[in-house]
Amino acid sequence: MVLSLNPDLVYDGPIFDTHTHAVDNESLDLMVRIQKRFGVERAVLICHSPGAMRYAKREYPGHFVYAKYFSGVQRFTDGVDVIAKEIRNLKEDGYDLAKMQSAPVMRARAKADPDELRLHEDEMSPMFEALGDEAVPFILHLSDPDTYYSTRYSDLEFFGSKERDLSELEGVISRYPDVRYQIAHFAAQPEIHRLDNLGRWLDSYPNFNVDTSSARWLSRELSKDPNRASEFLTKYSNRIHFGTDCVAYTDDVNYYEGRYSALRLLLESDVRNMPLPFQDADTINSGGTQINGLSLEDSVLEQIYWKNPRRFYDF
Ligand SMILES: [Zn+2]
Secondary structure, eight states: OHHHHOTTOOOOSOEEEEEEEEOOHHHHHHHHHHHHHTTEEEEEEEESSHHHHHHHHHHSTTTEEEEEEEETTHHHHTOHHHHHHHHHTTTTTTOSEEEEEOOHHHHHHTTOOTTTTOTTSGGGHHHHHHHHHTTOOEEEEOOOOHHHHHTTTOOTTTOOOHHHHHHHHHHHHHHOTTSOEEEHHHHTOOSGGGHHHHHHHHHHOTTEEEEOOOHHHHHHHHTTSHHHHHHHHHHTGGGEEOOOOEEEOOOOHHHHHHHHHHHHHHHHOOOOSEEOSSOOGGGTTTTOOEEOOOOOOHHHHHIIIIIHHHHHHTO
16 A cells, blocks of 8 residues: 555555644644555644644544643743643543653743753753653653754854753753653754764663654755664664654645655665655755665564554553
């Protein structure tokens, strides 16, 4: 079935997409239809409203695990105790896990000082203690592509360096060994020059896995050295979850198909210099983004696509 979609795709088993978002209901219907065509049988759904969760539970029983969405702004507005309380009630409210979007842009949105409420600092500990006590898995997005730091994060009033943000992220992982993390976007280190550091983290801290979202960022960076990337994904194949970061917010079929095709071509195929099936704003003036496939072994694909997420979410 999948083979008829694209002759370069080789994997024929089930897929668990560990990073999708629900914004509106009709778009969710479309996203699920496209997921099924691409072999996605399970997904993590990050719910941007309680209504989105109720709708998905009614319409798609058994398809999703449900993440409650926490904005990185909330700790500056409501305070950490409110977040900790919501985490303690999360399972009762029908969710399975928590997701926090705490990218640097949130710091600017909250007009927060670069030193204020870094996640690894003492003030934030009630949130992580709640995650550990309640055994709530935590998807965390904290840092961003190198390309963002050199363009949109140049305002030093709100932003520091990527190195500083990564040390905050490492601080979070190392400080709370009882919390189980899925660190989004390859822990913000899919850039080839960062893989050694990510490998060091994976070797040092057993309590986190990474996801492969986003399709654009991962395709752009891992395609720059497919041999090194393939070696890395094979070595750490038991710590990686497939995830797209598809957001159910639009009726544009190409939006969803583009992300599933791009990531699957990247992981499975041996294509060379294939244009990303959608536009990458970060390379628009420098020749665009091309996919160079990693040709991962079947057993590696099986772990990343299915076995690791099943184990992690016990689902
Ligand atoms: Zn996301």
